[in-house]
Amino acid sequence: MTRPYLSKPTRPWLTRSRADHEEARERILRDAARLLRGGLCAVCREREESESRWLGYFITESHTDEGVRARLVAAAGFCPPHTRHLLADASLPWLMPQVHDAALTGGRRLLDQERCRPAPCPACVTGRAAEQRALATLLRALDQPSILQAVLEAAVCLPHTGALAAQADMAHAVQMTTAARAHLDGPAPDYEVEWLAGSDPDAPHRPAWHTGLDALLPTETAHQRHSVLDRWDADAAMACCPLCLAQHRATHRFLTWATTATGRGQPAREETGLCPPHLHDLAALEGPNTTSVVQDNRDTWNRRLTRYQQLITAHRPDRRAANAYLLAIPRCNACDTHVTAGHRQTALLDAALLDPTRARTFEHAHGICLHHALTGPDTLAPHAYDILTARLALLRWEVDETLRKQDWHTRYEPRGNETTVTVRAPTLLDGRVYAGLPARDQGQPVARVQEQAPDEQGFGSVCRRAMEQRH
Ligand SMILES: [Zn+2]
Ligand SMILES: [Zn+2]
Ligand SMILES: [Zn+2]
Ligand SMILES: [Zn+2]
Secondary structure, three states: OOOOOHHHHHHHHHHHHHHHHHHHHHHHHHHHHHHHHEEEEEEHHHHHHHHHHHHHHHHOOHHHHHHHHHHHOOOOOOOOHHHHHHHHOOOHHHHHHHHHHHHHHHHHHHOOOOOOOOOOOHHHHHHHHHHHHHHHHHOOOOOHHHHHHHHHOOOHHHHHHHHHHOHHHHHHHHHHHHHHHOOOOOOOOOHHHHHHOOOOOOOOOHHHHHHHHHHHHHHHHHHHHHHHHHHHHHHHHOOOOHHHHHHHHHHHHHHHEEEEEEEHOOHHHHHOOOOOOHHHHHHHHHHHHHHHHHHHHHHHHHHHHHHHHHOOOOOOHHHHHHHHHHHOOOOOOHEEEEEEHHHHHHHHHHHHHOOOHHHHHOOOOOOOOOHHHHHOOOOOOOOHHHHHHHHHHHHHHHHHHHHHOOOOHHHHOOOOOOHHHHHHHHHHHHHHHHHHOOOOOOOOOOOOOOOOOOOHHHHHHHHHHHHHHHH
């Protein structure tokens, strides 16, 4: 006996469910194929495009959105690469004062709260979310032979291959790591650094700053040979954060040495491990050792993947421990140098400020940046904080004045040196933006300028004069 009244309400639901499932599956395969079509690396590109779209929308629309501004305030501004992105945009004269305003508001608030660290950069958060979505799409499409084949043929960079392998089932993880090891054993492709380190859209913009650091290396050596305090005095007199300066200069010195040292002083294998951004920076230096240092990093990846395979195919595999091993951030000697240089320069700052004469001189200098005050050690000299507080107060006035003069009704007022705060502010807010160096172009007021800038007054010109005396 048939019971149509039972089958009727259930069958359409089942059919719809299957149809929905198939439609979702087709969409995933379509998305995965689209991601892989664009070449190396599907996941990096998705992250970059998402960040770029977010920043584009920020420039045209969302900078006025209260929620977006709240996130920017909580982060005390954008990260250095995204700040550089905005500084290079045509919106610089009118938008950057608003970005600096948010960074100052958030930074000041965090300084007043103990042990509070800035939230992550909102553009980076958006990029990371897109990156995770792209990884999830590829993972769900791995059972499609064409998708798996593309992944095995290095359509995804090595760090993202590792991320995929850690989340994939055992068979796919073994296939992916085996293919990656085969690529590592083979000849180096043209896109080697892109594959080893992932793409880095900020990398082509950093060498220009590194050229500035190049010029400082012999000067530092000369001062250092004369006396430690000679070097300190020279650093403190520059129009930039002395802690950022020391960190970036030391890292650049390390990378330059790693690419050029020859003979017995050549870097040993255990000294050449680099994180993705520093691998990009090293590749841009193009020294005689660049190929061998990159090869050392290939070998390190090969060893990691081999060990990972051993861990996941062991008799009683602990997949979680194996994944933790694979995804652990590898040691970077350039980052270690950066950290050590920061500690040593901070200790020197603390010691120098105990000397009343040097403490008075430092009152007229640039001082430390907000980033270091927010993320540096608790032992930082209180005097350095006091000087930063004074600098930030003046910066706040300049930012407010620049924003006030953006109003059409103030067009009869002369545009003064305060408008150059758009490019000067990063040295005080986050010295990493200019690789620890002074701002390049502090010269002329920006936007709607008919008059000559007023005579050199105020903090910006004090810093500029200090620089001119030094160079
Ligand atoms: Zn990637
Ligand atoms: Zn960012
Ligand atoms: Zn700094
Ligand atoms: Zn590094």
